[in-house]
Amino acid sequence: MIARLLRMSALLLALAPVAVNADTLPLPENLVSASSAEGEALLVGADAREAYFTLVSNFLTQKTQSYCGVASMVMVFNSMQLPAPEVPEYAPFKTFTQDNVLDARTEAILPRETILQQGITLDQIGGLLSVQPVDVAVRHASDSTLDAFRSEAEAYLAKPRHFVLVNYLRKTIGQQTGGHFSPLAAYDRETDRFMILDVARYKYPPVWVKAAELFAAMNTKDSDNADRSRGYVLVAPKSSPN
Amino acid sequence: MIARLLRMSALLLALAPVAVNADTLPLPENLVSASSAEGEALLVGADAREAYFTLVSNFLTQKTQSYCGVASMVMVFNSMQLPAPEVPEYAPFKTFTQDNVLDARTEAILPRETILQQGITLDQIGGLLSVQPVDVAVRHASDSTLDAFRSEAEAYLAKPRHFVLVNYLRKTIGQQTGGHFSPLAAYDRETDRFMILDVARYKYPPVWVKAAELFAAMNTKDSDNADRSRGYVLVAPKSSPN
Numbered sequence: 001m002i003a004r005l006l007r008m009s010a011l012l013l014a015l016a017p018v019a020v021n022a023d024t025l026p027l028p029e030n031l032v033s034a035s036s037a038e039g040e041a042l043l044v045g046a047d048a049r050e051a052y053f054t055l056v057s058n059f060l061t062q063k064t065q066s067y068c069g070v071a072s073m074v075m076v077f078n079s080m081q082l083p084a085p086e087v088p089e090y091a092p093f094k095t096f097t098q099d100n101v102l103d104a105r106t107e108a109i110l111p112r113e114t115i116l117q118q119g120i121t122l123d124q125i126g127g128l129l130s131v132q133p134v135d136v137a138v139r140h141a142s143d144s145t146l147d148a149f150r151s152e153a154e155a156y157l158a159k160p161r162h163f164v165l166v167n168y169l170r171k172t173i174g175q176q177t178g179g180h181f182s183p184l185a186a187y188d189r190e191t192d193r194f195m196i197l198d199v200a201r202y203k204y205p206p207v208w209v210k211a212a213e214l215f216a217a218m219n220t221k222d223s224d225n226a227d228r229s230r231g232y233v234l235v236a237p238k239s240s241p242n
Numbered sequence: 243m244i245a246r247l248l249r250m251s252a253l254l255l256a257l258a259p260v261a262v263n264a265d266t267l268p269l270p271e272n273l274v275s276a277s278s279a280e281g282e283a284l285l286v287g288a289d290a291r292e293a294y295f296t297l298v299s300n301f302l303t304q305k306t307q308s309y310c311g312v313a314s315m316v317m318v319f320n321s322m323q324l325p326a327p328e329v330p331e332y333a334p335f336k337t338f339t340q341d342n343v344l345d346a347r348t349e350a351i352l353p354r355e356t357i358l359q360q361g362i363t364l365d366q367i368g369g370l371l372s373v374q375p376v377d378v379a380v381r382h383a384s385d386s387t388l389d390a391f392r393s394e395a396e397a398y399l400a401k402p403r404h405f406v407l408v409n410y411l412r413k414t415i416g417q418q419t420g421g422h423f424s425p426l427a428a429y430d431r432e433t434d435r436f437m438i439l440d441v442a443r444y445k446y447p448p449v450w451v452k453a454a455e456l457f458a459a460m461n462t463k464d465s466d467n468a469d470r471s472r473g474y475v476l477v478a479p480k481s482s483p484n
Binding site: 024034061064083084090201203 | 306
């Protein structure tokens with residue numbers, strides 16, 4: 001099935017003009033664009049992709065260059081279908097946005113001004129996420145292993161309303177350059193690759209990355225977090241009412 | 243393959259808590275949510291879905307309740323990877339947004355203030371799209387047929403950088419209520435359904451709709467356009483340089 005799709009897609013690509021986006025950066029060879037023929041085949045054959053379909057329906061571009069964590073939270077909250085704040089422009093409909101997801105409760109944890117200036121650390125996003133009715137588990141890569149990450153992340157990506165945010169150093173996977181947050185959307189066992197829905201959509205497309213490379217990129221020191229390592233966050237519906 | 247996926251997904255759904263979004267409207271029975279088990283299987287088995295993968299990577303929520311046409315244009319221009327305007331927040335990266343897609347050229351065709359107050363008609367969006375280096379064909383449903391629409395739309399959805407915008411009356415397909423724009427993303431021949439990536443994401447999820455129902459919803463009179471019918475727009479890369 002995948003081989004046939006790949007052959008068909010390769011044929012289509014050979015016949016079609018090559019689309020080059022002048023505005024996003026080229027991908028290094030270790031990453032597979034999710035909208036390439038190879039990336040599409042990976043999704044079709046993926047072993048865990050429950051997260052994908054709700055996340056793409058809520059896919060966002062981070063509002064500023066320091067809002068990757070904010071955009072990632074909004075995608076997860078909307079995908080989990082949590083009770084959302086009112087939005088005057090959309091009344092009577094409600095939804096999370098990169099503006100209303102930051103409120104008095106998050107301000108007490110991490111001021112909006114700080115997020116605008118320096119973004120969010122792994123431990124901080126754990127606190128910000130916990131403002132909503134969700135169960136949150138923060139995992140520093142240095143306290144975890146590749147096998148534990150792969151196994152936990154795959155299980156979450158296969159379950160409705162379960163999500164994984166990754167906090168990684170871009171340059172370790174060959175991208176430009178700093179610390180970044182985005183949600184994972186799917187996992188393919190055969191190639192051992194995860195799909196990242198990169199919220200810096202002006203900069204990079206969604207990509208499939210090898211689990212080991214992603215783990216190495218999470219297992220990097222964050223100077224904004226007292227040199228603790230980056231890592232991942234597991235988000236699930238609250239198991240019991242408050 | 244599809245049958246197996248459906249069985250697997252049905253099993254998963256039976257085991258999982260049912261996710262009900264309190265904030266979007268329920269879908270009528272004639273529409274299939276793209277993130278339901280049935281909707282996922284439709285995508286996997288779809289005959290034309292080249293448009294899907296680039297469009298979901300650029301999926302947006304319309305900025306105001308009259309900006310469905312604006313959001314649809316931005317999705318198509320970013321998906322076509324056209325040279326984009328600068329965005330101060332993203333410098334040095336560039337991208338189309340619902341703000342910068344409206345400029346002095348579009349203002350001369352249709353003022354932003356008019357769009358904010360009453361949205362865009364089918365003929366107006368033809369003019370607005372043509373500001374960019376693309377070939378645009380506007381089709382009023384009353385001048386076309388279901389067969390012609392199905393055949394043109396399927397061909398476009400199967401080709402890289404080719405896109406279809408639909409302008410339809412929501413209530414004809416059982417949704418609330420008025421005229422609307424959104425891009426099509428895929429077509430499944432077996433069920434004769436198109437996927438609409440609905441840009442009012444606070445209101446409805448992406449759906450699979452029967453071709454005949456969508457055509458009927460396009461074949462409705464638009465009082466903002468001298469009672470001409472709604473319809474669809476085909477957008478492709480410009481065939482020759484200006």
